[in-house]
Amino acid sequence: MAGRIDLRRRVRVADARYGEVVLAGFVQDIRVLKNIAFIVLRDISGVAQIVFKRGSIPDELFEKVCSIPRESVVAVQGFMVESSIAKLGREVIPVEFEVLSEASSPIPIEFLDSSVETSIGRRLDYRFLDLRNPAVSAIFKVQSVITGLLHEFFRSRGFIEVHTPKIVAEATESGASVFPVDYFGRRAYLAQSPQFYKQMLMASGFEKVYEIGPVFRAEPHHTPRHLCEYTSIDFEVSYIESYHDVMDVVEDMIVYVADRIGGICGREFDILGVKPPRIVKGLPRITVREAYKMVESRGYKPTYMEDLDTRGERVFSKAVEEEYGCKAAFLIEFPWRSESRPFYVMRKRDEPDWAYSFDLIWMGLEVTTGGQREHRYDLLRSQCIEKGYNPDNFSFYLEFFKYGVPPHGGSGTGLERLTMRIVGLDNIREAVLLPRDPERVKP
């Protein structure tokens, strides 16, 4: 056992076949008996057991193996054999063994023992270690498949993927706070939504665009569903008849992901101990006015002509589940005057107090917001004024509507919120590698 192991011959544990193999990974556990020792080696794909028998390897190596700190990185070359004794059903008989990087001990967080659950704060401080936990990395494997499926979905439907600026001159849409940045001595902001640019591209005749990218919100929310930086799944489509056409896209998109994710990520769902989501086409579309009644009949008093608040949304979700047997539903027709509805939404033709706007509520969580946009210049301008803004501040945006723009609409979905619902998380910070919240900007 003196040779170097050629790492180019390495295979992942899950791909290893019987016969000669090279594996490399972290030492998850070492169990030492008098004349036999076991190393459980973990890589991104799974775990394998290596058996060291005193006598069949040099004593010096045996002693060395016994003293390797947990979580060190090692490589082994040997033979994968079937084993009726090993619970994994197979194990590696080593020929060569190498420590590639020794870990210090103790490890600052405990991440593999389910009896000792490290708090989220400390886990995030040591996120690079936390992510070694298969139940944590599984979330991101699923998320990667989600975004892959989303790209597949949009492309198959003729959407053009775009990348809009993240440094912008003006604060977009509503009053949502923005992060100022110093742009060569001028004030600029981090984009809190690709909204205006998506709409610009409708004016450019792109017809269907989508973007999956970061957005920034400088709001000091202290909740398990808010981040100051998150990934937004945005799309915009032209030539719609109504905002129902937009909801159709959202619904198809969610169903596309939900239908496929379980089949692709079976192992990850097993590790996470949850069932893949079941979302079927035909989600109820319930007006806010109906929702007021639904929650009121369940003892919750809504504020009329306002959006449902957090508790209201939860009661609503429960009502939807009871009455429709659905975990998700569209909430439609929002009060125009509500602060959270921006000036660019199209108002209802016969009832201008209501807007062609929708939210997708999935088990009490607002996952998506969207609607039909007002594309008629004069109306858009007057709505801007009515909402209390100075149209001069939005001149670059209003320009888009002066030279012909198709009727259009679109929506934005929070990738992390979607991930939460798909893999069953109750804190959004579990759904992002390195969360940014009002208290945390590192690591």
Add this chain to the structure above:
RNA sequence: GCCCUGGUGGUGUAGCCCGGCCUAGCAUCAGCGGCUGUCGCCCGCUGGACGCGGGUUCAAAUCCCGCCCAGGGCGCCA
């Protein structure tokens, strides 16, 4: 922005209400020893902690004040 809760070994907790019985318990972890097959290994021994500063008191992990840090709820939102 407002409102709660909490900071005890590397990690997670018990103790705090009702100060002394705390030389601070347990689990995990780490170190040593034992066991030809472990697999949430097991058994024995050993190691390690009261966020910081001030106050009250004969006596403070425990009560009071300030600070720092961390969680959570609300508004709001994807």
